[in-house]
Amino acid sequence: MMICRHLLLLLMLPLFSVFAAESDSAGRSVPAQVLLLLSYEPLFPAADNIVNTVQHALNRNPRHDITLHVEFMDSDLQATEEYFHAYAQLLRAKQQQGERYDLVIVAGDGALKLVAAEGREVVGQAPVVFLGVSDSELIRHVQSQGGYTGIYDALPVYEFMALMRYLYPGFQQLHVINDGLPRSAQRLLQLQQAADSLSQKLVVHSLATLSWQQLADELSELRGEPLLLLSAYQDADKQVKPLQKSNLFISNHSGSPLWSLSPFGIGDGLLGGVVTDMTDSAGQAADMALRILAGENPDRIAVDWHPANLTLIDAELAARAGFDHDDFPQKTTFVHEPPGFWQNYRNLFLLLLSVTVFFTSIGLFIWSEIRRRKFSDQQLDDRTELIKNILDSIPDIIFYKDRNGIYVFCNKQFVNLMGKDPVGHTDFDVFDQETAAFF
Known part of the structure; x- marks a missing residue:
């Protein structure tokens, strides 16, 4: 029983080491560390394009918390063994200071030559994805070592x-x-x-x-x-x-x-x-990297020998x-x-369109306001006519004047009794002088 228990622990030990690599002591997820190693100098046009494309693709993936480290070799004019060896020492020094890489993306022949020449002393056991590499013999050489895949930069x-x-x-x-x-x-x-x-x-x-x-x-x-x-x-x-x-x-x-x-x-x-299409190649390399970080074996991801x-x-x-x-x-x-x-007349067209919309809006507002006022006036006339008809049907006399004593309204009974319509007149125009003075 004791022997079986020890064998079981030995079998489970690799699993524990995998989980330990993905979590810290508090059980929190540790970001995957990816090194992007470019053969070019930072000002080379391809460099900025590749870095931005890879960074965007890695950030877009929701399954992994990924930290990207970027290194520029500037090896176009420094493609000597001494330079490669010195740069390899720089990478080793950074790892000794605490940097680690779960995966390496190399761009350009020089970067892949460095990794191939210095071997696992530079990148450890991290798998390598390459792009922008035009040396087909170099690609076949690293493939034979295992842990490499990528996109061949075939000149069209x-x-x-x-x-x-x-x-x-x-x-x-x-x-x-x-x-x-x-x-x-x-x-x-x-x-x-x-x-x-x-x-x-x-x-x-x-x-x-x-x-x-x-x-x-x-x-x-x-x-x-x-x-x-x-x-x-x-x-x-x-x-x-x-x-x-x-x-x-x-x-x-x-x-x-x-x-x-x-x-x-x-x-x-x-x-x-x-x-x-370097943008397409960089995006494709980033997708390969994500597949590897998700657990896929890099040796099972075929090299793309025919890029777009x-x-x-x-x-x-x-x-x-x-x-x-x-x-x-x-x-x-x-x-x-x-x-x-x-393109030639876009601004002019937009200006004319804006002016047309502005004046059309003003016209619609004026038209709707006129309609509203006409409708209100019609409603007022209808109500006034209704009130007048009601007052005319009352048998008592009804009238009212303004502050100057001028008749403003009277009903039909008033006109029948007085024999005239007093609207617009005063008492002195309707009655005799004595009666008007009395009123």
Whole structure:
């Protein structure tokens, strides 16, 4: 009996540990701790979008009290083993100070490389959900370790090639701008593989060997051939231009409009492109995280190898380049669309509508007031006529005067007796002088 009791306690011990992880010593629910580790710097356009989308999705879920920790690696220019190791030490130090993670969401290749390289020493046994990762070999590597799932950031290179061939029929070369930094190497490789399979020639303008001005000189000669901006952050002289300034500089010096495989910059110097919907990917990653926090095994959640894509076009720049709306696929999303009739005249229409409603309201009020007064006057006339008929039927004489002695009313018997109607007259007009003086 004693042995059975010990075996039962041993079997129940894991259950007690699970409940202890979800409750504190007072039996209250402990918030789940989620780390969002981003490869980007805080000012990178994708970063803010991903953080807000994940935060909103986690807060929207009523079943979990979740605390989100956000870390920015800024690994685009620091993709060395030494940097990854130093950043891993930073994460370990935070955990030694009391931080713990029940789940980790990583965004970008650099963040997933850090977790994969440093292993469970960085995130413990927490499951990992990834998004924005374009390195398919890295994804397969971490999958083999178990505890990983997420969304592959597949560059829509074939869809982009199809769009370029439709918009530039018969073009010979696809020009590509690249800066040679590690973050763009994988993308250039995928683009080159797609171009080779389609027998499409690529001409790469690399800032690894060109200065900004030399790049501008080369691009100014382009006419009638598509130009894809893959990455442009720093030139051969190590001069850095942030994303917005880089896009504007290249678009202002290029003889052809700029296309992109990223949504960031379209509408801000870039004409458009076929891009991954990062908002959709971030929301999908957050949903995966919630499923795992609810108890689902991450290894049973399949990696999404085909994320949603969309064709995004700056309508204003497209019009300047000679493209019409009908030149693009039916489900194209446009930004900076020229205002239509409603946008142009909305304020005027609303003003006229307000004036019309105002004067209509005044007219209705006046009309209803006139009707009310007419109805009241009619009621007064009817009542006056009724009273007059009643007084005329009385056999006694009835009359009344105002303060000046002028007759205001008299009944029929008064008129019959006196022989005249006294209304509007005084006693001196009705009776002889002596009788009037007596009255």
